[in-house]
Amino acid sequence: MITPHGTAGSYYTRIDAHRYRPTAHAGGAWGPDEQHFSPLGGLVAHAMEQHLAARPDGAGLVLARISYDILGRLALDACEIRVETVRPGRTIELLEATVRIAGRSVVRARAWLLAAHDTAAVAGGPAGRLTPPERLGTWPMGELWPGGYIASLDVRPVSPPQPGRATVWVSTPLALVAGEPSGPLASYLALVDTANGIAVRQPPTEWLFPNVDLTVHLHRQPVAGWTGLDTTVAFGPTGQGLTSTVLHDVDGPVGHAQQILTVRPRSGPPADAPPSGPAAAGPSHGRH
Incomplete structure (x- = not known):
């Protein structure tokens, strides 16, 4: 069990160049021994930013889209992130990151980077x-969702x-990684996956609806500090759902986020069914 002792100010602590250990503040809302995906999504963006910063030709490119596929259970344990350049270019570039926990790939992310111009x-x-x-009151979201991340x-x-509809601001006093700065984009993205928990259509005590992906498109680079989520949630009739969000910062809209959901009653089949083969890995309870 990971405790916050000595790491009260961050979601992760660095182990080495590629590995990070989550603190209790990264704890998930569906299970106490799992990570919430939101800070992990920010950590992936942080690793991508560092990958670019290490290259002399990485300056002048900005992230325009990032898509995350969540391949399986996100244990509250050390994670390794490796970033590679899939499609290099001076004006258009594609990065890919893989997150591994206990030797297993649990997240794959791809980011399109575009050249910055004065438009x-x-x-x-x-x-x-x-x-x-600053004009609004706070909402004790921890009364609806458990876990260290929501509490932070x-x-x-x-x-x-309202059920299926909410517009909220989200911020955190915690650093993404202890002892090191993260860029405005990574800090902003670390809060976006919260969207699936703010406009629940059904009580999470009765229904499971974790997202298996997150895709963010940006037409403007966001300012760090507050992440604005203007969110609508739809459930279909055959076990699928969709969380759609217009993303804001304090200066206005910056883009959109989409999350596909697997919806089932808590009394139904487990969210992570036994794998049918060595490569199979279903979605976990422990995210939203």
């Missing part, structure tokens, strides 16, 4: 900022959350 003269898109977080958050609803 302020033609910039435009959806208008409207959310009510600033400052959550401020723009209006009272």
